[in-house]
Amino acid sequence: MKMIKLLIVDDESIIRKGIRTSIDWWKLDVDIVGEARNGKEALEAVQQLLPDIVVTDIRMPHMDGLEFARHLKERFPQTKIVILSGYDDFDYARQALKIGVNEYLMKPVGAAELEALVLKISDEIARERKKIEEEQSNLDLIRENFSFIQRKWVNRLLKGANKDGDAIVEQAVQMNVSLEGPEYAVLVVDVDDFRLITERASDRDKELTLYAVANITEEVLSSVFSCTVCQSDFDYINVLVNANMKNKHRMIECCEEVQRCVARYMKLSVTIGVGAYVRGLADIPESGKHAISAMQSKVYRGKGQIIVYGESESGNEVKQALPLPSENDKELLESLSIMNQSKIDELLDERFHQFARSHVPYEHIKALSLKWVILAMAHLEQMGVNPGESKHAFLNPYDEIEKYETTEDIRRWLGDLFAAFIESIAAYKNVRFKHIVSAAIKYIQEHYAEDIRLEDVSSHVFVTPNYFSRVFKEETGQHFTEWLNKYRVEKAKLLLKDVGAKIYEVAERVGYNDYKYFTHIFKKVTGLTPKEYRNRI
Numbered sequence: 001m002k003m004i005k006l007l008i009v010d011d012e013s014i015i016r017k018g019i020r021t022s023i024d025w026w027k028l029d030v031d032i033v034g035e036a037r038n039g040k041e042a043l044e045a046v047q048q049l050l051p052d053i054v055v056t057d058i059r060m061p062h063m064d065g066l067e068f069a070r071h072l073k074e075r076f077p078q079t080k081i082v083i084l085s086g087y088d089d090f091d092y093a094r095q096a097l098k099i100g101v102n103e104y105l106m107k108p109v110g111a112a113e114l115e116a117l118v119l120k121i122s123d124e125i126a127r128e129r130k131k132i133e134e135e136q137s138n139l140d141l142i143r144e145n146f147s148f149i150q151r152k153w154v155n156r157l158l159k160g161a162n163k164d165g166d167a168i169v170e171q172a173v174q175m176n177v178s179l180e181g182p183e184y185a186v187l188v189v190d191v192d193d194f195r196l197i198t199e200r201a202s203d204r205d206k207e208l209t210l211y212a213v214a215n216i217t218e219e220v221l222s223s224v225f226s227c228t229v230c231q232s233d234f235d236y237i238n239v240l241v242n243a244n245m246k247n248k249h250r251m252i253e254c255c256e257e258v259q260r261c262v263a264r265y266m267k268l269s270v271t272i273g274v275g276a277y278v279r280g281l282a283d284i285p286e287s288g289k290h291a292i293s294a295m296q297s298k299v300y301r302g303k304g305q306i307i308v309y310g311e312s313e314s315g316n317e318v319k320q321a322l323p324l325p326s327e328n329d330k331e332l333l334e335s336l337s338i339m340n341q342s343k344i345d346e347l348l349d350e351r352f353h354q355f356a357r358s359h360v361p362y363e364h365i366k367a368l369s370l371k372w373v374i375l376a377m378a379h380l381e382q383m384g385v386n387p388g389e390s391k392h393a394f395l396n397p398y399d400e401i402e403k404y405e406t407t408e409d410i411r412r413w414l415g416d417l418f419a420a421f422i423e424s425i426a427a428y429k430n431v432r433f434k435h436i437v438s439a440a441i442k443y444i445q446e447h448y449a450e451d452i453r454l455e456d457v458s459s460h461v462f463v464t465p466n467y468f469s470r471v472f473k474e475e476t477g478q479h480f481t482e483w484l485n486k487y488r489v490e491k492a493k494l495l496l497k498d499v500g501a502k503i504y505e506v507a508e509r510v511g512y513n514d515y516k517y518f519t520h521i522f523k524k525v526t527g528l529t530p531k532e533y534r535n536r537i
Contacts, residue, residue: 002129004122005033007049009042009056009068010084019055022111023118030118037061039068046076052125053118058085058092066095073100078128080121084109150175151230158186158238160285168281178226179281180242185251186275186288187239188295189217189258191268192303194235195329199378206235213237213262213270220258224250236295240284243277255306269304271295276309332372333379339422345415352411366401369410373397376421385424436461436468437475448488449511454480488512489525496534503530 006025008016016035025032033049036042038060046054054072058065069081083096086107096104103117153175162168172179191197191213198206214237218229226242243251255272262270273295275287290309298305335343355365374397397417404410439461444452457480458468472480488510495506504515507530512518522530 004028004030004053004118004125005049005051006030006053006055006118007034007036007042007045007051008032009036009039009054009060009065011037011057011060013037015057015084019114023115028115028119028122030122039063039065039071042068043071043075046072046079050076051079053080053082053121055082055084055114058083066092066099069096069099069101080125082117082121147230150177150228153177154228154230154238154240155233158240158285158288163282165281177228177240178242180226181244181279183243183248183277183279184281184284184287185241185243185248185277186284186291187221187241187255188232188273188275188288188291189213189237189239190271190273190295190298191235192271192298193269195375197268199381207231209266209268210235210237212266213268216261216265217258220261221254224254238288248277252306252308259304259306271298271303272306273297274306274308329372329375333375336376336379336418336421336425339425341419341422344418344422348411348414348418352407355407362407365407365410369414370397370401372414373417376418380421380424436463437472440468440472444484444487448484448491449509451511451513452484485521486525489522492518492522492530493526493533496530497537499534503534506530 008019010016010019020032020035030053033051034045036045039056040063042054042056043063045051056065056068060068063071065083065085069083072079072081077100081099081101082103082105083092083101084105084107085092093104102121105113105117153171154177156162157168157177162171169179191209194209198209201209210231214229214231217237217239218227221227221229221239221241224247228240230238232238241251251274255274258272259270262268273291273293275289275291275294278284278287294307294309297307301307332344332347335347351368352365354360377397401410401413404413440457443457443460447456454469455465458465461468463471469480472478472483476483478486492506492510495501495509496503503519507513507515507518510518512521519529522528522533526533528536
């Protein structure tokens with residue numbers, strides 16, 4: 001613990017010396033950092049030495065103890081003050097308590113009493129320091145995670161999770177989010193082909209890409225608007241814009257500049273959906289829905305567009321709000337990864353029923369279907385799967401889909417295509433399983449006499465322990481430990497034929513340092529102890 005700093009203030013040198021020498025202060029983790037003869041000198045000393053505790057007399061020249069304590073509390077309120085007085089005067093004590101003095105003791109004060117008092121105050125200081133450290137730690141944690149906290153709050157606001165207008169305004173101040181208005185609009189900036197572009201990228205690289213796009217967007221828009229930019233819960237950027245009559249007409253101009261800067265500095269194309277302007281805080285989520293709906297319509301409007309909700313090339317409102325592609329894609333690809341054909345059929349049926357209920361235009365359905373196929377093919381490539389001899393292996397999906405004239409035909413085509421993808425994954429995994437297990441068995445046979453673990457073998461064949469354990473069981477019908485023990489026992493049986501070999505030596509030579517454990521395993525596998533087995537042969 002950090003030592004407590006103590007300052008002694010008394011106009012009598014013998015008193016100061018007595019306080020300093022009558023107690024082993026170092027034993028108490030207390031450092032006497034200085035002395036002063038009066039309040040004036042003491043104030044100067046406090047500014048330089050910053051003591052935690054000041055022990056002072058009352059009656060002193062130039063500035064007495066009470067006046068000194070008053071100035072000290074005003075300038076250094078955290079400093080603890082102990083007054084030692086030779087005057088039994090209630091008025092002094094009352095004034096001292098009013099000032100905020102911690103203790104008021106009558107002289108003469110015994111060393112034991114003073115020591116106990118300082119220890120008590122030291123404990124108080126230690127608790128206060130700990131509390132300050134914890135508060136500082138919490139503040140540091142909040143600062144480190146502020147962007148994430150702000151992002152979550154803004155996304156909740158755009159979803160309509162916050163209903164209380166007063167609470168929104170109060171929280172916005174804490175989140176450093178401007179809601180000055182008087183009008184608001186939400187923009188959605190979507191990186192075109194983001195999932196395809198980042199298919200092989202790490203999660204960190206994906207985050208950095210979106211972070212860079214968000215920074216460019218904020219830099220451009222903040223030059224004209226007061227705005228907050230953050231990543232959404234999906235793979236696009238949300239922007240909450242405060243607008244007024246002086247700048248709202250510049251929205252499209254700024255969006256075009258965002259597109260130019262992203263293309264120039266990141267070599268990426270972005271589509272921007274622009275929600276309608278609203279005036280009330282409660283209407284901000286509606287503008288957010290408009291922006292997403294506008295952005296999603298790029299599936300038929302094309303990439304690299306600035307799409308304002310309520311506007312299309314013909315001047316009519318965008319009627320269909322297509323489901324969020326990235327979330328649907330993710331679920332579909334996850335089902336493909338685990339070869340869940342029934343779940344894929346369920347997802348496809350659900351989407352096509354939605355198309356029928358909403359009367360989604362045929363061209364939109366073809367565009368989304370092609371997107372799923374292209375993402376699935378890229379996903380297979382990332383997994384290292386080659387469709388091989390599949391009848392769909394060399395088909396061009398853009399040409400193939402043009403053969404079908406109804407949504408039923410497209411649905412059937414997608415089902416057959418994903419079934420073929422699953423067959424390719426299954427064939428690939430079967431071959432890969434055999435290769436992994438074969439390499440693992442070779443390694444075990446070469447190192448069975450050593451202290452090898454499942455983690456060692458899985459590392460050798462470059463897969464995770466859980467994955468290796470699963471494929472080893474599927475391929476051999478035995479768990480790794482079970483197979484290793486049986487192999488070691490077979491080796492031990494050969495060694496036991498040499499009657500000159502000690503049984504504990506045999507145990508060590510096949511990888512068991514514990515003789516009792518070796519005997520247990522040997523009997524579990526053969527039904528006999530090593531000694532019984534040797535006697536039989």
